[in-house]
Amino acid sequence: EPEVTQTPSHQVTQMGQEVILRCVPISNHLYFYWYRQILGQKVEFLVSFYNNEISEKSEIFDDQFSVERPDGSNFTLKIRSTKLEDSAMYFCASRSGLGGETQYFGPGTRLLVL
Amino acid sequence: QKEVEQNSGPLSVPEGAIASLNCTYSDRGSQSFFWYRQYSGKSPELIMFIYSNGDKEDGRFTAQLNKASQYVSLLIRDSQPSDSATYLCAVNMASNFGNEKLTFGTGTRLTIIP
DSSP: OOOOEEEOSEEEEOTTOOEEEEEEOOTTOOEEEEEEEOTTSOEEEEEEEETTEEEEEOTTOOTTEEEEOOSSSOEEEEESSOOGGGOEEEEEEEEOOSSOOOOEEOOOEEEEEO | OOOEEEOOOOEEEETTSOEEEEEEESOTTOOEEEEEEEOTTSOOEEEEEEOSSEEEEETTEEEEEETTTTEEEEEESSOOGGGOEEEEEEEEOGGGTTTOOOEEOOOEEEEEEO
């Protein structure tokens, strides 16, 4: 069964450093999402992406964040200058869009900012 | 602020009994509703989705939707220890039509007691 994959599974970085989180959505899916979950809190929407552009972003998704689909398979989330409060699990999700609303989540990247 | 509310639990249920999980949402025009299961440190895993008022059954799981009361529930029959997890209610709010971002509740922690 097709799955969303994410790399790395864990990332430790120093405050102020740039990180890039990578995702490979399910093949033929058209809609891509990033969510985050701070430890002990709810899953929060960050950004949605369709047709090579951002379709919506949350208040969390400020200028320090960017997303990109550099090729036909990868979908990346970049945090330009990490802050302590960026420490969280980051989940990528994809949706087919062809009559399907269900979002399928990847295993997540645990980001720790020191 | 459009919200999804869940009782955080923990909810303890004897093995073999029925577990009942509840969720309310604030956006009356919401159209689609999802239940995800999340094991500790893992990503959300889709259990069921429901779009229409009434019941939807899938194996041991039944989702119930009442749009008039803005209420969605998940019943788990013949509960097994492997059902012990946090159950997340997620709603595609009406304002997100076409974008389909999900708004999550805080989740209900379910423990099945052998």
